[in-house]
Amino acid sequence: MSLLQLSNVSASYGTSQALFGVDFDIAQGQVAALMGRNGMGKSTTVKCICRMLPSYGKIIFNGQDITNLPSHRAARLGIGLVPEGRRCFKALSVYENLVAAQRSGLWDFAKVVDLFPRLAERKTQIAASLSGGEQQMLSIGRALMTNPRLLILDEATEGLAPLIRQEIWSVISKLKYDTGLSILVIDKSLKELRSVCDKAIVIERGRTVWSGQIKNLTQYVAEKYLGV
Numbered sequence: 001m002s003l004l005q006l007s008n009v010s011a012s013y014g015t016s017q018a019l020f021g022v023d024f025d026i027a028q029g030q031v032a033a034l035m036g037r038n039g040m041g042k043s044t045t046v047k048c049i050c051r052m053l054p055s056y057g058k059i060i061f062n063g064q065d066i067t068n069l070p071s072h073r074a075a076r077l078g079i080g081l082v083p084e085g086r087r088c089f090k091a092l093s094v095y096e097n098l099v100a101a102q103r104s105g106l107w108d109f110a111k112v113v114d115l116f117p118r119l120a121e122r123k124t125q126i127a128a129s130l131s132g133g134e135q136q137m138l139s140i141g142r143a144l145m146t147n148p149r150l151l152i153l154d155e156a157t158e159g160l161a162p163l164i165r166q167e168i169w170s171v172i173s174k175l176k177y178d179t180g181l182s183i184l185v186i187d188k189s190l191k192e193l194r195s196v197c198d199k200a201i202v203i204e205r206g207r208t209v210w211s212g213q214i215k216n217l218t219q220y221v222a223e224k225y226l227g228v
Contacts, residue, residue, distance in 0.1 A: 003028045003182050004150055009057035011048050018044045019206040029180040033193040033214060036203035037227055042186050043084060046154050050074055050081050062149060080148030084155045086139045090128035094119050097127055097138055098145050105147025112141040115171060133164035152184045172196050190222060
């Protein structure tokens with residue numbers, strides 16, 4: 001059963017069209033990679049899913065048409081976003097960042113710090129004083145505290161040290177196998193994406209050009225659309 005389905009989604013920034021017909025779906029419990037070169041429409045697609053940008057076409061989430069919903073209502077339906085650039089509430093403490101977004105469900109403060117023990121150690125520190133990697137952990141933890149049905153990770157390993165990147169990938173793997181959470185991952189590391197994702201969607205110039213099981217993503221497709 002599809003949890004998320006995009007059908008012929010298009011979107012613009014003013015007079016500049018960015019998406020020209022994006023089509024894909026994500027099943028319940030599936031981990032999918034949204035892939036493409038820089039500037040091809042990945043983050044714009046995420047904004048459309050989260051209803052942060054008006055769009056045309058149809059977006060169905062958990063059986064409901066959310067195409068015309070405001071972003072706060074889409075979030076309440078169970079879409080959790082870890083945005084590019086982290087964007088923590090920098091003047092708030094780690095604990096305050098986490099509980100500010102809390103909704104009832106599996107994920108609470110204890111569960112999040114079990115996943116990221118470093119956040120327990122930094123509980124009273126303000127977010128601005130954390131390292132980039134710790135801020136990324138906090139951003140992921142904050143999204144989990146909303147107890148989403150779909151977790152979207154937009155460039156979650158971008159600009160992080162190799163050890164921290166590996167920790168983030170380990171967390172994604174743990175979420176997949178331990179919780180069955182549906183996840184949409186935007187990242188450039190094909191090797192790591194292959195290790196955790198079931199499916200891949202490739203976008204080129206605002207259009208879906210390939211979709212299928214990630215194990216079937218050929219070197220030809222990777223070279224043509226990803227520059228790998």
